[in-house]
Amino acid sequence: xxYFFTYSDDIPDGCGFKLYGAAHVAYIVMIVIAAVILLTAxxxxxxxxxxxxxxxLLFLIIIRIVIVTMIGKMSLYELPLHLCSIAGILCFLxxxxxxxxxxxxxxxxxxxxxLFALIFPNWTEYPAMNFITIQxxxxxxxxxxxxxxxxxxxxxxxxxxxxxxxxxxxxxxTVPIYLFDRSFDVNFLFVMWPSPxxxxxxxxxxxxxxxxxxxxxxxxxxxxxxxxxxYYLVHGIWAGYRNNRSNRI
Numbered sequence: 001x002x003y004f005f006t007y008s009d010d011i012p013d014g015c016g017f018k019l020y021g022a023a024h025v026a027y028i029v030m031i032v033i034a035a036v037i038l039l040t041a042x043x044x045x046x047x048x049x050x051x052x053x054x055x056x057l058l059f060l061i062i063i064r065i066v067i068v069t070m071i072g073k074m075s076l077y078e079l080p081l082h083l084c085s086i087a088g089i090l091c092f093l094x095x096x097x098x099x100x101x102x103x104x105x106x107x108x109x110x111x112x113x114x115l116f117a118l119i120f121p122n123w124t125e126y127p128a129m130n131f132i133t134i135q136x137x138x139x140x141x142x143x144x145x146x147x148x149x150x151x152x153x154x155x156x157x158x159x160x161x162x163x164x165x166x167x168x169x170x171x172x173x174t175v176p177i178y179l180f181d182r183s184f185d186v187n188f189l190f191v192m193w194p195s196p197x198x199x200x201x202x203x204x205x206x207x208x209x210x211x212x213x214x215x216x217x218x219x220x221x222x223x224x225x226x227x228x229x230x231y232y233l234v235h236g237i238w239a240g241y242r243n244n245r246s247n248r249i
Contacts (some may be wrong), residue, residue, distance in 0.1 A: 001129055003015060003127050003130055004127075004129060005067065005071055005131055005194075006071075006130065007071060007073040007131075007132075008123075008125045008126060008132075009073075009096060011125060011126065011127070011130075016124045016127060017028055017124055017127060017128040018045075018151065019120075019121070019122070019124055019197055019245075022119070023113065023128035024124075026128075027128075027137040027141075028116075028118060031137065031141035031144065031145075034141065035141075035144065035145050035148060038145060038149060039145075039148060039149060039152055042189065046149060046152075047118050047153070047155075049096045049149070050095050050146065050149060050150060050153070050155065051093065051096065052094075053091070053142055053145065053146050053149075054091045054092040054095030054096070054146065055092065055095075055140060056142060057088035057089075057091050057092055057146070058088060058089065058092040060088065060135055060138060060139045060142070061080050061088055061089070061139075061244050062071070062082060062133050063135070064132070065078060066076070067131055071102075074078060074109070076184050077154070077186055078186075079124050080081040081112070081177055081180070081187055081188040082099075082188055082189070083109070083113050083200075083242050084113055084114055084117055084139065084140055085107070086173065087106065087110035087113060087114060087143050088125050088139060088142070088143060090102055090106055090110060091110070091142075091143060091147075092108060092148045094106055094150070094155075094156075095146075095185075098155060099211040100165075100207040100228055101165040101169070102149065103155065103156035103157070103158075103160065103162070104156075104159075104162030104165040104166060105156065105165055105166050105169050105225070106143075106146070106147050106156060107109070107150075107151065107152075107156050107158050107162065107164075107207065107227060107231070108158065108162045108165075108166040108223075108224045108227045108228065109149055109166050109169070109170065109220075109223075109224065110143055110147060111143070111144060111147040111227070112124070112223050112227060113143075114141075114143035114144045114147075114197075115144060116242055117140045118140050120197060120198040120199075121136065121137075121200070122195045122196060122197075123136050123195075127231075135192065143149075151231075154221075155180065158228055158232075160228050161229060162224070162227075162228055163224050163225060165233065167221070167224070171184065171219060172191060173189075174191065177189050177191065178191045178192075190216070191213065191216075192215075194209070194212055199219070200212060200216060203215040203216065211245070214230065
C-alpha cells in the first residue's frame, strides 16, 4: 500500500506487477468470476444493472482524472482518448439510447479491445495495489461484462453491418487523434508507437515504425470480421442445442 496513490514516474523500478504473474492472474480470475455470476444470475433487473454499469464506467473515468489531478500528475496522457476510455463512454451512451451502431462498435471493437488490454496490460509499472491498477482492471473488466451481458439480453445483436459501422467509427476517430498525437507527442490509439509487450510491438519488430500501422489496420479489420463470425457460430450452436432440447422434452 506504500505506493497506492503514487503515479508511475514516482514509483521505483521493479515495484510493478508482473505480466501473467500472480497479481495479474488474480485480477483476471476475479473478473471471470464476476462475469459468470452476473451472466448466470436470474434475480435482478439486468436492464437497470446495465445502466448502472454504464454509469460506473463513466465514474471510473472521472474518478481517475480527479485523483490524478489531486496528486498533481494530470497530463495530456490522462485525457479519455484511449480506445478503452472511449469504449467506456460508448457503453454509458448505449445503456441509455440502445443505438444499433453503438452496440455494433461495442461488440466488434470495444469488447476485443478490452480483452486485449486485460491480457496485455500496459500499466504493469504500477504495483498490484495501486489505484490506477485497480481502476484499470475494474474499467476494462466492466467493459467486457457490459458487452457480454448486453449480448445475452439482446441489447446488442451483431450482424455484418457491424463491420461497416466499426470501420467508419474507427476511421472517424483515428485521423483527429493521430493529428493530436503528432502535435503533442502522445500515443492515443497506439498510432505513434506500439504498446510494449503486445502483438503491435511484435509487428513493429518485423515491419518497423510506421510500417506496423499497416499490420495494425489489417489486424483490426480481421478482429472485427472474426467477432461477427464468432457470434453467428456460437449463436447457431446455441440455437441448435435449444431446439434439440425442446424436441426431447
